[in-house]
Amino acid sequence: MPKQNVQHFDFLRNKYGTELLLDVGRMESLQNFVLSDTPHVLSFYDIMFLERGSGTFSLDGVAYPLEPGRILFTSPGQVRQWKTESEVAGYTLFFEEGFITTFFNDPLFLSRFQFFNNASSPSGVLAPAADFEQHLQTVQALEQEFKQLQNDSPHMLRALLYQLLIRLNRLYAQQHGTNSDTEGNHTIYTFRKLLEQHYMQKHQVQEYAELLHITPAHLNSITQRYFGATASTLIRNRLILEAKRQLLYSPKTVAEIAYSLNFSDTANFNRFFRSQLGQSPQSYRNEHIK
Known part of the structure; x- marks a missing residue:
């Protein structure tokens, strides 16, 4: 049985004397930056720009190579783990959702970016040298x-961050074949937000379609167009992600996990898990804990 040994880290809100929910600095020298081989979770968003380093960075059990020019994105609640083979150097930019959403008065703002919603997509990009340098210049302007800091600095910081997020979203969409349009379809981003809120209780496309006041066929059509997958696939992927997290990083039994994810019984959960991964939940846990 795995131990519940995932560390949790919150945002240091008063570092600059007043509550400013954004920070930036160099990974190798920033105090309290978490570069640990122990699984850990952040309560905020993080974007990392690697200039040097080798090894891997794992996010929810998927390992990504560390190499110069790689940009990594993580969202609150994702389980991170570093396995470095040489010194990691570069910039980290991190912020809480409130820094953005209160200013833009848009609760869906961060749901519009592909790289922060990657349950079934890669979690980073390998930027060409010119693009990487352009992004670093913006990060350095933030720094x-x-x-x-002046009274109007929060406005300047938000403007720079907004510009950076749009550019990164375009690069991510280009590399991974997703849709970079962050404004075109309000419904698709509302669905993404609803899915994150309700995936543990609602497993059917029909349930989300009703919340959105559209038909299941229409919901599947727009998710296919924007994300290259049906709504049912996105729901299954989110359930599997949470199941993996609980199997690897919690002491819950398989029956307890099935209950927490609102399956009618353990056998039903086992069938679902096996249909997606080709093995039982217990086999998956045993294999990865080893």
């Missing part, structure tokens, strides 16, 4: 603003 410079922190060195000379």
Whole structure:
């Protein structure tokens, strides 16, 4: 039985004297930056720009190679783990959702970016040298603003962050074949937000279609167009992701996990898990804990 040894880290809100829900710095020297081989979870968003390093960075059990030019994205609640083979250097930019959403008055704002919603997609990009340098210049402009904080600095920081997120979203969409349009379809981003809120209780496309006041066929059509997958596939992927997290990082029994995910019984959960991964939940746990 695995031990519940995932560390949790919250945002240091008053580092600059007043509550400013954004920070930036160099990974190798920033105090409290988590570069640990122990599984850990952040309560905030994080974007990392690697200039040096080798090894792997795992996110929810999927390992990504560390190499210069790689940009990694993580969202609150995702389980992270580093296995470094040489010194990791570069920039980290991290923020809480409130820093963005209260300013733009858009509760769906961060749901619009592919790289923060990657339950079934890669979690990073390998940027060409010119693109990587352009992104670093923006990050360094953010860093410079922190060195000379003024009353209007939050506005400048948000403007720079907004520009950076749009550029990164375009690069991510280009590399992974997703849709970079963050404005075109309000319904699709509402579905993504609803899925994150209700996936543990609602498993059927019909349930989300009713919340959105559209037909299941229409919901499947727009998710296929924007994400290259049906709504049912996205729901299954989110359930599997949570099941994996609980199997690997919690002491719950398989029966307890089935109950927490609102399956009618353990046998039903076992069938679902096996249909997606080709093995039982207990076999998956045993294999990965080894």
